[in-house]
Amino acid sequence: MSLPTPFMHETREPQSEDIFSGSGVLILDKPAGFTSHDIVQQVKKKLRAAKVGHGGTLDPFATGVLVLLVNEATKLAPFLVDQEKRYLFKVHFGVETDTLDSTGEVVARQSPPPLLEREIREACGTFIGEIQQTVPRYSAVQVGGQRLYRLARLGVQVTPPSRTVKIKRLSFCELRWPEATFEVICSKGTYVRSLGVDLAQYLNCKAHVSQLRRLGSGSFDLRQAVTLEQLDVIVTKSELDQVLIAQAQALAGYPELRVSHPTAKRIRQGGGLNSTQILGSHRGRAWLGGPYKVLDPESNLVAMAERSTKAIEVRPEREITFKTLRVFGPVA
Numbered sequence: 001m002s003l004p005t006p007f008m009h010e011t012r013e014p015q016s017e018d019i020f021s022g023s024g025v026l027i028l029d030k031p032a033g034f035t036s037h038d039i040v041q042q043v044k045k046k047l048r049a050a051k052v053g054h055g056g057t058l059d060p061f062a063t064g065v066l067v068l069l070v071n072e073a074t075k076l077a078p079f080l081v082d083q084e085k086r087y088l089f090k091v092h093f094g095v096e097t098d099t100l101d102s103t104g105e106v107v108a109r110q111s112p113p114p115l116l117e118r119e120i121r122e123a124c125g126t127f128i129g130e131i132q133q134t135v136p137r138y139s140a141v142q143v144g145g146q147r148l149y150r151l152a153r154l155g156v157q158v159t160p161p162s163r164t165v166k167i168k169r170l171s172f173c174e175l176r177w178p179e180a181t182f183e184v185i186c187s188k189g190t191y192v193r194s195l196g197v198d199l200a201q202y203l204n205c206k207a208h209v210s211q212l213r214r215l216g217s218g219s220f221d222l223r224q225a226v227t228l229e230q231l232d233v234i235v236t237k238s239e240l241d242q243v244l245i246a247q248a249q250a251l252a253g254y255p256e257l258r259v260s261h262p263t264a265k266r267i268r269q270g271g272g273l274n275s276t277q278i279l280g281s282h283r284g285r286a287w288l289g290g291p292y293k294v295l296d297p298e299s300n301l302v303a304m305a306e307r308s309t310k311a312i313e314v315r316p317e318r319e320i321t322f323k324t325l326r327v328f329g330p331v332a
Contacts, residue, residue: 020049023072024244029225030058030066030214042228043068046235055080056188056217057140061103064214065225073247075326079254079291079304083218084168086185089209091196093178096206098152099138100193104208112205114177123202124170124182131167133194135160165190170199179210219252220245247328248301254293257305257322264296267303268327275320287320301328 030039036057044052053074055067064087069076094112097104135141137152137160144158151158166187173181182199184192193209200207215222226234226243234240248256258279259267267273273294275282290306305322 018048020047020240021071022240022244024070024246025073025076025220025250026068026070026231026244027220027224027226028066028068028231029222029227030063031228032061032063035060036066039066039228040068043231046228046231047240053077056085058214059101059193059212061101062212062214065217065220065222066214067217067220070244072328073250075328076247076250078326079251080218082188083253084185084187085190085214086183086216086221087192088173088181088183088211088213088215089192089196090179090181090211091200091207092210093180093200093203093205093207095178095208096197097208100136100191100197100208101212102208102210104138108206110206115175115180115203115205117172117175119203120175120180121172123199124172126202127167127170127195127199129167130164132162133165133191133198134162136191136193139191163189167195170195183215219250246299246301248293248295248299251293251301251304254291254304255288257292257294259294259296259302261296264294264300264302264329267294267324268329273303273305273322273324275322290322291325292322303327 026043028039028043030036034042036054040052040054043049047070049070051071051074053069055069055077058064058066067080092102093115094110095106096108098107099105135148138149139147139160141148141161143151143161148158148160167190168185168187169183171183173183175181182196184190184195186192186195192212196209197207224243224245231243234243257273259273259277260279263273263277275287279297287307291304292306293301294303294305296302304325306325308321308323
């Protein structure tokens, strides 16, 4: 497996006595008006953590689920970036902005007749499946080594790239003209701003996305999220362990392999793994390509591994070997 490059910012500081040494995933309910980098810096300072990263950005005007990776959990990023996202968003018809959202400058206005709910529902159906999206001019995507939003602010005219994204579900929720509310489940890399504006264009309307809230990212959702204010209280009470999600639990969507403590130690020291070292019966098991999460008897995450390409065509009784992708936890 070729690991994807995570779209994640990570900050580091030298270790000191008061630095938080625990690791795990923290789900934050991001407030509007902050970049994901701003939130990383704030949380890092609040926790006194050596490393904090995020597993996928949210636009400054957006709110909701922001997956934060604390200390060793920053190594989870390549295994979380491909997860589906779920959003609730509002489209404001009749007003177009340069950023495609409510923070931009108005570039066009119109007074379209109110749309019918039936028209909007039918339009949603045309965006299900794989679609082509043009990246917004105000985005962090690079063209010629420069961020698009920087070029846009300088007035440099460039052609934004397009990309293929997948819309699993797009549901119309409510119409209060001139705004309509939608819920979408989509692949990573989907720009909901573009989706909202493209949907309006299909209906022959100018528009922008006026509100955007991420409801979920993979297996994480708002039920697990804390606000910055709640995090302050949690840190003061030394109750961070109650909200940090263990690394193995954060990888709930991956199949698991159990190994003994001696095998776990060998893996952490750079040793390999084969099917004879896996605990439990695996006779007749259909081995997936992976990745697998490798756990010790106490469910601590040892490594992420995938089946070796050398063992794709084998008889069920033959030994299967695995390639280690990432190692977690102390050697001892």
